Amino acid sequence: EIIVAEFHKKIKEAFEVFDHESNNTVDVREIGTIIRSLGCCPTEGELHDLIAEVEEEEPTGYIRFEKFLPVMTEMLLERRYRPIPEDVLLRAFEVLDSAKRGFLTKDELIKYMTEEGAPHSEMAALENLPRKGPLGKTM
Structure with missing residues (x-):
């Protein structure tokens, strides 16, 4: 639980850098940068799939923090998309x-x-x- 709380803090901090309107949303084009800043390195295809997972049913061009947080937390907990040594x-x-x-x-x-x-x-x-x-x- 301490690890999850620490991940949530890191994810929130990374997300907020790109939340220019301070409304808990970021431009979908920034998601790859956010994910990579958290130490995950998905391929472009994997990134496309991740974006599809966190986008709204009717894509708006923005990703909401509450949809991004659980997906990113799971990614970090499972150590998915680790960088190459x-x-x-x-x-x-x-x-x-x-x-x-x-x-x-x-x-x-x-x-x-x-x-x-x-x-x-x-x-x-x-x-x-x-x-x-x-x-x-x-x-």
Whole structure:
């Protein structure tokens, strides 16, 4: 029960960041960001299914906190959509970095994110890119 209360607190805090009207709703497009901020990493397909689960019968473009809370709590309790371990990510990066430079260019990263595996749209890929590069230079 203490764990559930702690999860509820974290979920509420993450949700409130995007509840710009302070009316316990967020734009449906922010749900993926909220879920990922809580340490869950569903695929785009899984995210689509999750959104369908918490949307109203007649979609409004907004998700209500009271519908989101139980679904997100269950996700955290069941440890669903855990992120990939760092060593696995490093090995994957090394495969993509065939030139052994220690980095990927923006174009390479966009190509991999939009054409390989579970593809993202180019807009989603760009949203996931860091805003700063090495040495804090804006990209």
